[in-house]
Amino acid sequence: MSLGVETRAFRVSPWLKRHETLLALILLIALVGLGAFNDRFLTIDNLLDQGRFISEIGLIALPMTFIIITGGIDLSVGAIVGLCAIMLGYSWKNFGFPLPLAIAFALAVGALAGFVNGLVITRVKVPPLIMTIATLALYRGLAEGISQARSVRGYPEWFYFLGQGSVFGVPTQLLVLIVLIVIAGIALDRTTFGRTLYAIGANETAARFSALPVDRVKLIVYTLSGLASGLAAWVLVSRVTTTRMDMGAGYELDVIAAVVLGGASIFGGSGTIWGTVIGLVMIQLLKNGLALTGVKGDATIVVIGVALILSVLIASSLERRRD
Amino acid sequence: MKSRFLLATTAALALAAWTTQASAASKWDGADDLPTSPLACGAGEAAAPAAAKPYDGGQPTNPPNKAGKEITIVDVPKLIGIGYFNATSKGMQDAAKELGNVKVTTDGPTEAKIDEQIKFIDNYITRGVDGILFAANDPVAIAPVLKKALSKGVHVVGYDANSTPDAREWFVNQAEFNGIGKSMMDSMAKEIGEDGSFAIVTSTFTTPNQARWIAEMQAYTEKCHPKMKWLETVEAQEDNNLSFNQATTLINKYGDKLKGLFGMTSVATPASAEAVTKAGQCGKVAVVGLATPNAMKPYLKTDCVKSVVLWNPIDLGYAATYAMRAVVDGKLKPGSTSVEAGKLGKLNVVNGSEILLGAPFIYTKENIDKFDF
Amino acid sequence: MSATTIASPGYARRAAFRRLVGQEALLAVAIIGLAIVVGLINPRFLATRNLSDLLLGNAYIAIAAIGMSMVIISGNIDISVGALIGVLATISGSLAVAGAPIVIAWVVPILVGVAVMAAQGAIVAYLRIPSIVVTLGMLSILKGGLISVTGGKWITDLPQDFHLADLSLFGVPMPVIIMVLATVLAALWMRNSPSGRAIYATGGNPEAARLCGVNPQRTVLMVFALHGLFAGIASLVYATQLRVIQSTTPQGLELTIITAAVVGGVSILGGVGTVVGSTLAAILIAEITSALVFINVSPYWTDALRGALILATVIADILRRQRRAAQGWKR
Secondary structure, eight states: OOHHHHHHHHHHHHHHHHHHHHHHHHHHHHHHHHHHHOTTTSSHHHHHHHHHHHHHHHHHHHHHHHHHHTTOOOTTHHHHHHHHHHHHHHHHHTSOOOHHHHHHHHHHHHHHHHHHHHHIIIIIOOOHHHHHHHHHHHHHHHHHHHHTTOOEEOOOGGGGHHHHOEETTEEHHHHHHHHHHHHHHHHHHHSHHHHHHHHHHHOHHHHHHTTOOHHHHHHHHHHHHHHHHHHHHHHHHHHHSEEOTTTTTTHHHHHHHHHHHTTOOTTSSOOOHHHHHHHHHHHHHHHHHHHHTTOOHHHHHHHHHHHHHHHHHHHHHHHHHHO | OHHHHHHHHHHHHHHHHHHHHTTOSSSOTTOOSSOOOOOOSSSOOSOOOOOOOOOOOOOOSSOOOOTTSOEEEEEEOSOSSSHHHHHHHHHHHHHHHHHSSEEEEEOOOSSOOHHHHHHHHHHHHHHOOSEEEEOOSSTTTTHHHHHHHHHTTOEEEEESSOOOGGGSSEEEESSOHHHHHHHHHHHHHHHHOTTOEEEEEESOTTOHHHHHHHHHHHHHHHHHOTTOEEEEEEEOTTOHHHHHHHHHHHHHHHGGGOOEEEEOSTTHHHHHHHHHHHTTOTTTSEEEEEOOHHHHHHHHHTTSOOEEEEOOHHHHHHHHHHHHHHHHTTSSOTTOOEEEOGGGOEEEEETTTEEEOOSOEEEOTTTGGGOOO | OHHHHHHSHHHHHHHHHHHHHHHHHHHHHHHHHHHHHHHHHOGGGGOHHHHHHHHHHHHHHHHHHHHHHHHHHTTOOOSOHHHHHHHHHHHHHHHHHTTOOHHHHHHHHHHHHHHHHHHHHHHHHHSOOOHHHHHHHHHHHHHHHHHHHHTTOOBOOOOGGGOGGGOEETTEEHHHHHHHHHHHHHHHHHHHSHHHHHHHHHHHOHHHHHHTTOOHHHHHHHHHHHHHHHHHHHHHHHHHHSSOBOOSOOTTHHHHHHHHHHHTTOOTTSSOOOHHHHHHHHHHHHHHHHHHHHTTOOTTTHHHHHHHHHHHHHHHHHHHHHHHHHHHHHO
16 A cells, blocks of 8 residues: 555545534534424434435445545446346246345345446446436336346345344344445455545556556446445335335435535545445434424425535535635 | 447447347336236126225324314415316315314425435424325335325325225225226227227326326227227426327328327326327327317317216315215215215215225316316 | 547647548438438428428537537536526526517526526536436426426416517518527637637546646536527527427426436537537427428337437437447557
């Protein structure tokens, strides 16, 4: 590991921590404010319940943070969710796969879909946005073509444990998410893999000259993104008990919103898992809190939009003043 | 290099056309695989009611007794902001005003997405309501959250788009699928003759109601209009301009061969009518479909469209609200054979736990001005 | 790479010219080639009526893609444009139905479009918030706001002379005239005027642009305002084409528009691309959609094939550019 990268990582990190601290503060104020309006909001039951709903977006947001740190983007994640959901149900019903094998197959398809993205991005040098906008259409189309728009239902009871069950009162999928958050956080903060991501995002050419395995790392993060989308598909199918080819439509924007709200720069080089988690929680609790306070869905969307712009605005202007 | 590119594209497209065609023979595109039950041919009333099925709905766990007391209910349609669900919502408000002891609010996702709708229902369970009215984006996906509502003592009644029966108490059925299939095909046969060819513009192949209707249309056609020829089905989302473009493409593709277009949604039907008008094919290509009256008035007035099939969505919302009130009051319970629904009179229970609104309504030039939604 | 090309203006202009002619030629070949292939399978596809319907029905996408291309060339992105077009169409229709003079119903949405986009541009340029955050937020605001205000009530009973898109000049329909005019004017302006070239400079390398006397912030503001102008014009074509305005935001329209821009050869890294390319790409995508119906591809597979064809176009373009770059190095 070259020295330049080390210093860069150290220089970046306190700056970012401030962004997240500010964001966390805004989140806290919003929570207390909404909690004061409604006694059903800040209850353990409700908060755990919300944990169920953020899992799918959260799972995908972790590798998306990696990708955005490298200066890339992946718009095909929602389509991969649809494709994996279909592969899960279709291989179980039509190929006669045992369900565990069907799940493994769906995850493999997700990883493969991500791998193809990564391969074309690194080998053919197609910019990530263009590649994934094209595969967004392609993967969703494959899901429709393979399934012939039919849905698969009637899974056995044990399959619903991941999406509807709980362990010690905590929703299963939330536990999975928490474990993966910790792993992703450590990978980004404490490993050469993580430092390589920042190095690529800060200056890809320099990273190449420093003999960093730029292409291999990129290939890994896009594959991870596909794999996480497959995992999200599994969780989603288990939660809603059916598969449809239109599952996960529009997830890409929800995921990106959480990541950029968390302080990751779309230009690459900065961002943390911690920030992404705050962004994720903030959006979901804001939606939930507003709904419980009696704000309707259309107005809630407006508030989310304003909050997204304002919180990034406030956080970045405070940072600038301090700098 | 360019000729190679061309050659490759030709080969790919030909291959695609060939491979994807192979399986298309038996089923109309967009139809689902569920069993169908086509009605009797001809003008006769709907077939004799099937043998009474026992009640197959679910029941809430220890609901508070609110008989005759003020209740708060929430309506979560597939999506908000479209004419159809604005109309059902208006019907609910009308019923609430008449009843006097019901407060109903409509709230839901801005796009017809299954997981968004689930979140809305979940939030209202947490917030605490006495009853939930819903129109499901997916019958199975919505079931877990509805069962959760039942388990918390919340009453659940569906309308427009059903869930699995055990996830709700009752479902107010606007018109049976086979009834719609029959009305659509009979209207089309009347306009284009028994040997005409037609195509279908639908929203998406995954939308359950549309898939059911197309399946019933096919079954009824095979039984009663065997010489009519289905050409193809195209998807056009719930998007006006896309529907228009798709309908135009069909007109251009088939030329004189195409005698009729079906619009399967309240978006696709006016857009198809507009495409026919723009192509100067009024009177040559018939448009039959599901639609709301206001959007269709211009085309009925110019005689480009003769008949529009729809139930009255205002009545549907109205009936759903009355059904909910009756459930809370204990007047509509397992085993009931009918329910009083205000100005609509007595509505019958069918299929175990469904309340039938009536036969679908056909709007024509003569009666359309009576409706404003 | 873009930094080195910017450094020498003469080389940059030659290289950019070659590159853009190449991309446009490739798209034109693809459009014509596809038409020939599909025409061989089903000759009805080549009927004048069908080809003109194809342009007519998709002109609004091409027009909006012009502004989007400028935004992307300047190194930014806009996700709110689909929702904005929905809002502007609703404003236009509401004014017309409320009895405002038709010209007002045509002009106000364009002005509102410029204002909304300029506001976003100002936030991006002067408050330095990434455009993806601002426009993602705006997408939410416009989408939710529109339903809150209109309740999704459709606008019907539009006055007859409101329908700008129904007019034609010398037999050419108005949307096509607007599309061609807008593309040509924008292309000439971007290639020849200093402020047009400033967009490329800003997207290629803002620091270098600043050193060359370009004000990147003002350029970004201008680009967004122009994007608003084109979005306004697009919304007008969109609103006046049919007898009903849905008054909801068209789902996924922003992705279609961005796809047209990037398939048209606009590099998402900024600094490269032309609006002629994006217009051709919008036409190609519309052509693919229609062609798949004409050659009887199962409708369940059309989306997958469209995705594959778009991907093939993009990869072909990138490989061609790389080959050319490699040859350039050898020489």
